[in-house]
Amino acid sequence: MRKYVAIIISALIFIVLAHFFITGNAPINYLTGGKYTNPITHEQANQSVPQQYLNDSRKDTGAPNVVTAIVVEYRGFDTLGEVTVLFTAATGLALLIEEYRRKMEEIVEPNFIVKIASIVVLPFIVIVGTYIFIHGHLTPGGGFPGGAVIASGFLLLLLVHTTKGLPEKKLSITESFAGMTYALIGLLGLVLANEFLQNYLPLGIFGTVFSAGIIPLIYIAIGFKVGSELGGILHNLKGVHEE
């Protein structure tokens, strides 16, 4: 029964997605290569790419942080790939040690100071991590460092509760949804604005949190994804305590 439900759900998702791309609004004919102007003739060719990033990034993306503008907007497809590299590594690790996790021989009780301090420090770690990835387009940082900071909070939890693991299932669900959100933001760009990962949201007021189009959305997805992924890796690397 469940098998059929799963197949029907995936087929429905596919039909909805495929509908847009095959019959949907395709004003540009991919056959004739109308999307691409040859660098030889186009005015933007034969110039320094980094110089153009520096000159145009504010106008093009609405993000004060040039690095973010390059990573998420200009070269967003590479970033999707980089997220996938991390995902692949975490998946490979889980494939290898998931069912064969090392048995822990002895339990070392954590220090009293660590125990108490973790309760105080943990909320701040999570807040800092979240702040970093939500403000990725304004301040240095972004989804990857923000997620890593949150994962350090997970590490603290694992150190304090030596006999317990992390909620594996919840992490996995978060990871899946965050990844799908990123891919869907890209696919929506194809539907709403003609190009994969193209910005289809208003740029907003320069320098505020709600600005720069899809950049904050993508960075929030990356933050959740990296945090849950690194958490999953830590969980897998920790030994199993058997009663």
Add this chain to the structure above:
Amino acid sequence: MVSIPPVLLIAFPLFFAFLAPLINMVSKKAVKPYTLFVLLLNTLFASIIFLNVSSGGVIYEQLSGFYPPIGILLSVGYLGAILALLINLLSPIVYISYFGDAKNSVKFSMLYMLVTASSTGIVITGDLFNMFVFFEITAVGSYGLVASMRTKKAFEGAFKYIVLGSVGSAFILLGIATIYGYLKTLNFYDIALRISSMPPTARLMAFIFLIIGIGVEAEIFPLNGWVPDAYEGSSHRVASFLSLGPSKAGIYAIARLLFTLIPIMGGFELALLLGLLTLIIGELAALKQKEIKRMLAYSSIGQMGLILVAFSMDSRMAFVAAIFLMISHAMAKSLLFLGTRNYTVGSLKNPFVSVPIFIGVLSIIGMPPFPGFWGKWYLMVDMASQGFWTIILLVILAAIVEAVYYARFLFKGTGTEKSEGISKSEMTAIVILALLLVLVGLFPQYIYAPAVNAASSFLGGGP
């Protein structure tokens, strides 16, 4: 005709690979049909794109809404379309062999989808750094796949692969940094246009860095130490998958480098030398092997060398030959890895196993009317017309060595393992692969026409 944005070849498998853990939570049994469905979907897209390209020429797709070289560009050329179709057609067929297997890990299926998508990405991208990202995904996914057997040999192979692969990645990055430092661009067309303005030493440096990095994935001679161990340690299905996807993408990248990206003085001569060394060392090492998977792995190395020799001839006919050799190698080697897991002469009694294996061997050693024959034939004709008699002699010697060890294998079996019998799904997969080999062999004209287009486009400096 419908037209499909090529980015879907990458975006859909990524999306569905992210979704796979959720499917696994709903129902564990649904994972395999689901993965097969995703792979078949990609086959459909790849065939539509192939038809579009062969009728209408190169497809360009700009991403993120910025003009290249500011944004990223995908460019599906003739060779890219042929290889994308080849990879996406064969990967579901090899995946069929997993049905009926007791092991049922969703992680494995996810890695399978990701590596398929990223190998496709390498052949359709038009951006140097984007290619590097896809190389990373392919490599990292392959490490996991190779080690997934969890035996000592699997870990040995995977570890060697990781060491060489990481060093290779670093070299690719160095090469990209060199080019970007001088030309301030990452777009293939832009680089090809302005490469001559780079100082010759820097150009040579970038070329060597890139060829070292990509050579690891393409199984080129001094960089292929991981190949025998990784193929021997991994399960026969993973070996089959690795020989159809990542290695083809790697050799495509080398061809792209040679023809359009960094044409340097002596580049083709260097490639010819590397190709001949790879060919001869691979075939001679295969002759000495007793273990069937190691033998096939060394034979793969030899075949990659032959493909590189064909590319380095720098002529239209040899280029067509290289494409046929790639098709033959991808199909026949996947077939042989799948079919010969426990090959003994006794298992010849089953015609559904013995006939496909025989066809695969015939295609690899270049007997008519299989694609391997067309590849070797076109290559010989071309080299004869150019007068490279020494090279012809070497290639023929390598082919004889190849024929010897394959004949030994056919008549003696491997004899090292007990025959467990072959599952129905594996049999289905190898029968389909054998049928494909026969079809391509009997109707080479359908491949020949796009292959000639690919050759003209590459020799003219296009994608």
